[in-house]
Amino acid sequence: MTDCLSxxxxxxxxxxGYSRRSLGRVAALMSAGMAVRSLVGRAEASPLTALPPGDVTKMVRIGSNECWTGPFPAAAKAGAAAVFEGNRYDPSGHTREDLIRTAAKIDNVPENCILPWGGSSDPLCRTIVTFCSPTRGLVTADPSYEAGWVASEWLKIPLAKVPLDASNGYKTDVKAMLKANPNAGVYYICSPNNPTGTITPLEDIRWLVANKPKDSIVLVDEAYIHFSDAPSAVSLVAEGRDVVVLRTFSKMFAMAGLRLGFSMAPPALHEKMMRYDGVNQTHMLPIPAVICGTKSLTMASDIAARRREMDAARAMTYEHLQKKGISFIPSDANMFVIDWKRPAAPIKDAFLKENIIIGRSWPIWPNASRITVGSMSDMKKFCAALDRIIG
Ligand SMILES: Cc1ncc(COP(=O)(O)O)c(C=O)c1O
Structure with a gap:
């Protein structure tokens, strides 16, 4: 198993400080990517396996933070055309380079700072392998996206989970994160945060970068940034700081099943991340997905329109919740957290009986559920079911 490690x-x-025994675990993680969740017996945490039995195509699916509709039609058309040229490894000879060039222009970052991947899960785990170790831990907010938690458990990396700051709109508390482990290898910030949709201000990220220990990394996961006004942390990458920024096409661009993402980092950091194999992972990408994704990045007015559609569905849902006196955390993304003030698990089951799949709870907040914002029609069905369930 460790043969693929040089x-x-x-x-x-x-x-x-990794043990000899853990080398196989690193190799498994680097080849399994997000499937590592099943390696540690947490299949239920995987968005790909969390679906209930039955015909899910007939259900309202607001549990996995997917987009409610497909890729932008013009982008899908460009990707579909590439399916007919699937006999070629690379029909144009510069498909991957086009993606890099386009992303670099849009994000105002040098091209040599961008690496594409089949989604953002690989570079997320890869950053942890590269900059954490049994002596340099991982620090995240709690609740936050758990892929890093699972990777750290698998690799026996110390993990510090820092509760979101309830006194400050449930924001990620960067000062408390540094205090929780002043010698961590990676400080992971998801902004907007999954599941709360709360934004970490760029000043806070800058503060953490300026005050973190030497050789550590601030990993900023911007999976949901297109649904918000949050300024990207990519300016720190362009300045050559110890920052890795992750993007995925699984959310705004509605390409979760097509698998595409990219990481942005100073080239020296990417070079370190590439020590653990990765050549195939970044070079052998599905061409239709790369073409669809590249086109999507350029579609600014469609991005804005899709965001307005999400904003309207979310506002309608908030209004309904407010009328019923149900508390929730206002979000800057296509998801938000409802506090049921009683165990969330039976409520999730009750929604399932209504053919509605709502999101999961985090151990720190067992009375809360994450709700993905679907289409207006999805959210009207959610509100109607809520009236039947809660009364
Ligand atoms: C914050 C965050 N990061 C990364 C991912 C992984 O996405 P993908 O591997 O589809 O790019 C997800 C998926 O839900 C997510 O919520």
Whole structure:
């Protein structure tokens, strides 16, 4: 299993405190990507396996933070055309380069700072493998996206989970994160945060970058940024700071099943991340997905229109909840958290009986559920079912 790790990669891991036994776990993580959740027996945490039995195509699916509709039609058309040229490894000879060039222009970052991937889960886990170790832990907010938690458990990396700041709109508390482990390898910030949709101000991210220990990384996961006004942390990448920014096409661009994402980081950091194999993972990408994604990035007015559609469905749902006196955390993304003030698990089951799949709860908030904002029609069905369930 460890054969796919180069001798240099093995030496590096051992010198950073990983045990010989854990080398196989690193190799498994780097080849399994997000499937590592099933490696640690947490299949229910995977958005790909969390679906209930039965014909889910007939259900309202507001549980996995997917987009309620498909990719932008013009982008899907461009991707579909590439299916007919699927006999070629690379029909134009520069498909991947086009994506990099387009993303670099839009995000105002040098092209050599961008690496594409089949989604953002690989570079998320890869950053943790590269900059954390049994002696340099991982720090995240709580609740936040759990992929890093699972990877740290798998690799026996110390994990500090810092509660969101309830006195400050449930924001990620960067000062408390640094205090929780002043010598961590990675500080993970999801902004907007999954599940709360709360934004970490860029000043706070800058503060953490300026005050973090040497050789550590601030990993900023911007999976939901297109649904918000949050300024990207990519300016820090362009300045050459110790920052890795992640983007996915699974959310705004509605390409979760097509698998595409990219990481942005100073080239020296990416070079380190590439020590653990990764050549296939970044180069052998599905061409239709890359073409669809590249086109999507350029469709600014469609992005804005889709965001307005989400805003309207979310506002309608908020209004309904407010009328019923149900508390929720206002969000800057296509999801939000409802506090039921009683265990969320039976409520989730009751929605399922109504053919509505709502999102999961986090252990720190067992009385809360994450609700993905679907289409207006999805959210009207959610509100009607809520009236039947809660009364
Ligand atoms: C915050 C965040 N990061 C990363 C991912 C992984 O997405 P993907 O691997 O589809 O790019 C998700 C998926 O839900 C997410 O919510």
């Amino acid at each position: 001798p240099e990669a093995k030496d590096d891991l051992l010198s950073r």
